[in-house]
């Protein structure tokens with residue numbers, strides 16, 4: 056008989072909160088209300104313990120020893136790769152490259168695929184709502200290859216203006232790089248439509264999934280994107296971990312990125328040959344405990360299940376949206392019907408820094424500022440917003456306290 | 470007799486001593502921020518801008534005939550502006566050498582040191598640095 060699976064992610068918010076030790080603390084004398092989940096999520100015990108277990112039980116370098124511990128560690132590391140593969144429905148483990156995060160993954164593609172294929176006059180298509188991490192790497196490669204950057208405009212609700220696509224995608228379009236979900240607005244973008252259009256024009260598509268991966272099921276096979284990137288720390292996993300998914304035939308033709316150990320097959324001073332995928336792109340000793348813990352984070356998400364998570368998150372999004380609408384002078388930026396639980400907003404006549412400071416005094420953690428999307432705020436002609444971003448462990452009671460804290464702060468600042 | 474930097478700091482510390490919670494403290498800072506027309510509009514240019522990532526601060530310094538420096542400043546965030554008002558009250562009207570050597574311990578003493586941490590990126594810490602740089606430069610000018 057098979058043993059009952061261990062409960063690591065209970066379907067009860069109070070019990071679930073018990074899995075996140077960090078949540079139970081006071082900040083400035085009030086119970087912490089953590090609403091900065093889009094920046095990074097907190098970590099459940101199951102993930103934290105996977106790191107402790109690694110260091111107390113089987114820490115060893117991977118892929119190179121014959122000894123017992125090296126085998127255990129290598130096994131756990133490669134199992135995590137397989138979990139990622141299943142989680143995003145890639146076709147083989149060798150399409151999963153571990154990186155230090157989304158930023159690292161995008162830079163990898165820009166510096167290898169981008170640099171080796173782009174020519175003067177070629178076009179890279181981004182959108183107004185990209186994170187700086189999905190702008191700057193492309194500017195750097197555009198600078199060195201002579202390629203040009205074009206930008207998908209948005210509508211006032213914070214959605215792509217799809218009517219512009221047909222003029223923006225043309226025969227010079229080589230790379231399209233856009234986010235799946237906007238970190239600043241919460242919009243879930245219709246990436247499938249864009250991917251199909253880009254492919255008809257012969258372009259390759261990279262999807263920045265940093266904000267999607269914890270909120271919506273991702274199926275790279277269905278999307279048919281060429282690259283998909285995300286960070287472990289935004290999905291209950293550790294910092295310093297990330298994934299680049301790439302279609303195998305593209306990864307095969309791309310030159311290596313960083314040189315070093317792990318990524319080679321043979322080295323001599325005359326001629327070095329490179330390792331096979333995925334190791335070709337993983338130079339040096341990787342973040343072993345991080346990758347193993349990322350695997351644990353995937354198990355955690357899978358046990359929660361998308362259906363339950365999405366139901367909770369939809370409730371939170373609705374409640375937060377209604378709450379903000381009920382306060383006079385508050386304006387929400389990003390009003391698409393398709394959103395993850397993120398609300399970006401401003402209170403009339405009040406600087407976000409002031410409001411954020413007074414919320415912090417009341418134990419509430421929100422993000423203020425430009426959220427690394429300055430071109431987006433230039434488009435809206437503001438300098439930034441306050442952003443409250445929710446996760447499965449937030450509850451409606453917290454939204455009630457958030458409202459009281461906001462009212463208090465606004466009345467002080469008015 | 471005119472108060473020096475140390476006396477002015479002590480005065481601010483005494484004023485804050487009566488507040489029993491953060492609300493009262495911030496109410497007062499916000500009041501200070503609202504009250505002061507801090508800088509002439511003509512100085513609100515990029516030349517006078519100190520970039521904190523989140524709130525912007527403009528600073529101007531001028532030396533009067535008696536050899537003391539008069540600071541004016543402004544910010545787009547009201548809490549930053551209130552804190553600026555306090556710093557200006559302490560440093561403005563002082564001699565360059567006194568400004569350069571000043572230890573602004575009052576910020577910590579009134580429990581607002583978090584606003585000087587670089588992660589707040591509100592421009593206050595950079596403003597104080599800039600004030601000292603002005604003082605250093607102006608102290609070298611022939612009076």
Ligand SMILES: Cc1ncc(COP(=O)(O)O)c(C=O)c1O
Nearest residue numbers: 156157158186188234238265286
């Ligand atoms: C949409 C988006 N892209 C990229 C990133 C960069 O992720 P990381 O800092 O983990 O590399 C973020 C993180 O804030 C993000 O929200």
